[in-house]
Amino acid sequence: MRRFDETLHRGYRQSFDIQSVLFEDKTEHQHLLIFETPELGRVMTLDGIVQVTERDEFVYHEMMAHVPLFALAAPKEVLIIGGGDGGVLREALRHRGLERVTMVELDRTVIDLSREYMPAISAGAFDDARTDLVIGDGLDYVATSQRRFDVIIVDSTDPIGPGEVLFTEKFYADCKRCLKPSGIVATQNGVPFFQPDEVTHTYRRMGRAFAAPGFYVIAMPTYVGGFMTLGWGCDEPERADTPLETLTARFRDAGLTMRYYTPELHRAAFALPQYVRDLMV
Template sequence: MTDMTGWSVERLHDDHAQALREEQVHYDSKTDHQRLRVFENPTFGRVLTLDGVVQTTEGDNFIYHEMMSHVPILAHGDARRVLIIGGGDGGMAKTVLKHQTVQHLTMVEIDAGVVDFSKEYLPTLSDGAFDDPRLELVITDGADFMRETEGGYDVIIIDSTDPVGPGEVLFTDHFYGHAHRALSPEGILVTQNGVPFLQGDELTHTMRAFKELFRDWTCYTATVPTYAGGPMAFGWGTDGKARHTDLDTLKARFDAAAIETDYYTPEVHKAAFALPPYISRLMP
């Protein structure tokens, strides 16, 4: 067997693994429950893993965060109230708050320790977002919050872990139903739905729920290098017509926002909804 000393090996899938070299370990919880580690990789910078599974990296987090925030916000066109469930590292909040049209952002994180940890070990991800007066940080269970909130959100972003352990409840039909109720009439819900090539059931389950709840439901994709297995899927649900916003309108909104991006463009936005057959066949 090959010596993997000095490598972080991810075994999320039964028959597939990836490895990232560790130049320096900055943090290792070394506990039996949800082992949290931050290490330095020469390509991706600081890497955060949970039980050996990559959660985010300094190097490629921008793809995930830009596509989960800019796509629904610019498609909506007038998103003033945004809700993030999860996202304790602050990367999604930072990206949402780049939109000056967003007047209020509620971020719900189950563990305050994740926020403090991320500020210390991954400060570039939030980059001051937690100090923005538009951000309201709520420390509670995301499912409980969604069930009890009065709603009225223009965009809801479910920045969750995979559907195991504490994150499992964020993938249930009941949770999606509560999220639908919490949206404004033209509101948009986007969800993290894993890598369809290796996690097809996850996408199918979410899309089956969305089909029952929303007039317009589908997914879009983006390729994040450290999420092994090909393009990642993001669920999309709305009762409005935002998905069909034309390219010229998206360009005008993007120019007006004056946001610098490394992945998102209006052209990428439109193309992300074009699905290859192997993903289309996962739709109910």
């Protein structure tokens, strides 16, 4: 049986058994591979790095979307940068009070192939009337847009290749400009045990734009190496410390059923391990 070896860090890798290759080609921006596995369902990789698997995608997508959204009383406008598989879009649109979710994705092929080979991840989200899909560069979008959002979610690759520009001081400053005064930005920020510099760099760069930068953590099986950090930027420290009673009421009123997210876990996710806190300098 063919295997896919993902070299994650120096001297460390994970391996997947491949039952069949569904698609493999070089898009305009990156090498894209989708394959079937016996345990994780279908898997998408970009430039040799696992992006999403059918079996555990709910962990990442629920926490990327619902933590910032439930931290606000009544968000109306959301911007997603990246996220071509449609999972974050799917979860955001579950909030009935949202009026529009704008998604800016650089690589149209990622969207098309995700819809063809992994349709359950987007679950029809691209056809929702509230979805405003923009094919373009998220960096340029936040630098030029005149719109203001309650939440910006940056579902990017790691800071190499096309995703590198989405970890810069200028990008965070432009996100801040595109947020409403109480707005929140949430970002993908790697596995701190093996990628400690990402935490330190993001904390410093985001801290130049936001009064209350920080992180929350999730346990994502296929992003191996311990906790994964998600970046958090806003100007109101209390947004990362929303009372449990408030979260519980908002969650109840939303009428949603989750597989990972709970109000209790929402609060607990901001309780960082000491080794992560030590990197926030």
